[in-house]
Amino acid sequence: MQKRDRRSTYAATFLTQLEVLSAREWKILKRDYTLFFTHVAVASVLGVFCGGLYFKTDITIAGFQSRVGCLFFLGALIAFSSLSALYNVVTIRPLFLRERSASFYSPTAWLLSRFIFDVLPLRIIPTIIVSTIVYWMAGLAHDAAHFFKFLFILVLYTLAMTLWNFLLACFFSNGGIAILLSALTALYQMTFAGFFVHLNDIPPVLRWLQWLCPLKYTLEALSVNEVGSGLMIQDSLQGVPVNVSASLIMNLLFGFGSNNYYRDVLVLFAYIAGFGLGVIGIVWLKVRERR
Incomplete structure (x- = not known):
């Protein structure tokens, strides 16, 4: 009975803390709309720009490479735009340390x-906006099932990158170090994503680094989803007509596996879970005022 009462008291206290903290966050969001509107505006402008750049991409070999380039552009955009999540935590960290030391609320709240x-407002919504604009302007697979699978992958990647930046911001008290490492991580992901260099052509001593690259799984899943719609490449090489499955060209140009979509989804979920647990552990154990 005492344990039940203690649990009820803790739950009520936690909900109260969360309500107070959420009310304060909502007031901050109401006072300062700039970051939200900037994210939405940038997502809309870059969506139109990228959609115009890859507008109605054809189904030649060069056109297929452009399709994958479009998907790569979206992944790189998400990786760099997630930097603002890091900055938010860095700026609010001193306030959190002071209020946590005074037991105003728990780290979980x-x-x-x-x-x-x-x-939700600064990561998921802009991702949905830019992805929707680019998808239909670029002329990717025109059916709802492939569109929502495409959107699902980008949302997972957004969550992974946001949590990664949260982790860096919580682990390093120096915001400059966290920002530098986040930018270098984004460049590393772009290198081993499979777009700039064929994955099978990477020297064996460095090839294992691709397995630590969330963007690689994202780009592979997006490409597999695109060719999975039955896309056929119709081209002409030195006067010889070519009519082959896009999955064959995808494997030859980028080294992606045609059946790896759901494997990539599970790997992205694993990254989200790992980064999420890392953030929780660091906040509880490390982000505290020390005297």
Whole structure:
């Protein structure tokens, strides 16, 4: 009976802390719309720009390479735009340390508040906007099933990159170091994603680095989803007509596996879970005021 009462008291206290913290976050969001509107505006402008750049891409070999380039552009955009998540945590960290030391609220309430008022409006919504604009302007697979699978992958990658930046911001008290490492990580992912260099052509001593690259799984899943719609390449090489499955060209040009979509989804979920647990552990154990 005492345990039940203690649990009920803790749950009520936690909900109260979360309500107070959420109310404060909502007031901040109401006072300062700039970051939200900037994300939405940038997503809309870059969506139109990227959609115009790859507008109605054809189904030649060069056109297929452009399709994958379009998907790569979206992944790179998400990786770099997630830097603002890092900056938000860096700026609010001193306030969190002071209020946590005064027992104003628990770290769990703070993390949930960060998720509700940062991840949803500033990460998920802009990703959906830019992805939707680019998808239909670029002329990718024209059916709802492949569109939502495409959107699902980009949302997973957005969550992974946001949590990664949260982790860096919580682990390093120096914001400059966190930003530098985040930018270098984005460049590393772009290198081993499979677009700039064929994955099978990477020297064996470095090839294993591709397995630590979330963008590689994202780009592969997006490409597999595109060719999975039955896309056929119709081209002409030195006067000889070519009519082959896009999955064959995908494997030859980029080294992606045709049956790896659901494997890539599971790997992205694993990255999200790992980064999420890392953020929770660091906030509880490391982000505290020390005297």
